[in-house]
Amino acid sequence: MFPGPLGASLSGDALARGVWSLETKNIRDHGHGKHRAVDDTPAGGGPGMVLRCDVLAAALDASVASDDARPRLLMSPRGKPLTQARARELAAGPGAIIVCGRFEGVDERVIEARALEEISIGDYVLSGGEIAAMVLLDSCVRLLTGVMGKDESGAEESFEGGLLEYPHYTRPREWEGRQIPDALLSGDHARIARWRREEAQKLTRARRPDLLPKT
Numbered sequence: 001m002f003p004g005p006l007g008a009s010l011s012g013d014a015l016a017r018g019v020w021s022l023e024t025k026n027i028r029d030h031g032h033g034k035h036r037a038v039d040d041t042p043a044g045g046g047p048g049m050v051l052r053c054d055v056l057a058a059a060l061d062a063s064v065a066s067d068d069a070r071p072r073l074l075m076s077p078r079g080k081p082l083t084q085a086r087a088r089e090l091a092a093g094p095g096a097i098i099v100c101g102r103f104e105g106v107d108e109r110v111i112e113a114r115a116l117e118e119i120s121i122g123d124y125v126l127s128g129g130e131i132a133a134m135v136l137l138d139s140c141v142r143l144l145t146g147v148m149g150k151d152e153s154g155a156e157e158s159f160e161g162g163l164l165e166y167p168h169y170t171r172p173r174e175w176e177g178r179q180i181p182d183a184l185l186s187g188d189h190a191r192i193a194r195w196r197r198e199e200a201q202k203l204t205r206a207r208r209p210d211l212l213p214k215t
C-alpha cells in the first residue's frame with residue numbers, strides 16, 4: 001500500500017528528493033505457521049479477529065531498537081484525535097514508528113508492553129490503519145522545509161491560528177454574476193487582513209464553535 005498516494009505530487013517529489021523517507025515492514029513476516037498467521041479469535045468470543053501480541057511485538061522488536069527515540073504510534077479509532085498541533089510536533093521530531101492495525105483490533109497487552117500511543121484520524125471506523133497512517137504522514141510531510149512551494153503557505157491555514165481559513169478567490173473577477181469581495185481588490189493590505197480575519201472568525205463560529213476559546 002505504501003507509499004501509495006504519498007508517492008505522487010508534493011510528498012512524492014519530496015520523497016524522491018530524500019526530504020523524507022519511509023521504511024515499511026510487513027507484520028506477516030513474523031506470522032506463525034505455514035500461512036504466516038498474525039491474528040486469532042478474540043478471548044471472550046465475539047466477531048472478528050485480533051492481531052496477536054507476540055507477532056506484533058516480534059515485528060516491532062526486529063525493526064525498532066530499544067533506545068529508538070522515535071514515538072511509537074498505533075493508528076486507532078480509540079486514540080487521541082490527530083490535530084494540526086500534533087502534526088507540527090511530529091514533523092519537527094526525529095520521525096515516527098507507525099503501527100497500522102487490521103481486523104477487530106490489536107491485543108491490548110502489546111499496546112501496553114511496547115508503549116504504543118494510539119492516534120485517531122477522526123470519529124469513524126476504517127478497515128485498516130494504512131490509510132490513517134497515510135493521512136498522518138501527509139499532514140506531517142507537507143510541513144517539512146522544502147516540501148511546499150512557498151514556506152509561508154503553512155502559516156495561515158485552517159487550525160494554525162485556532163480558526164478555520166478564510167475563503168479564497170482568483171480570476172475571473174466576475175463569474176456567473178458572483179463578484180470577488182471588494183476588500184480583496186482594494187489593494188489595502190490592512191483592509192484585506194481585517195476582512196480575512198473577520199471571515200475566518202465568522203466561518204469558525206458557524207461551523208466549528210468548538211475551536212473558539214471558551215469565554
Ligand code: SAH
Nearest residue numbers: 075076077101104120121125126128129132
Ligand atoms: N474494532 C475497532 C476498529 C477496528 S478497525 C474499534 O471499534 O475501535 C481496524 C483498524 O483500522 C484499527 O486497528 C486501526 O488501525 C484502523 N483504524 C480504523 N479507524 C481508524 C481511525 N478513525 N483512526 C485511525 N485508525 C483507524
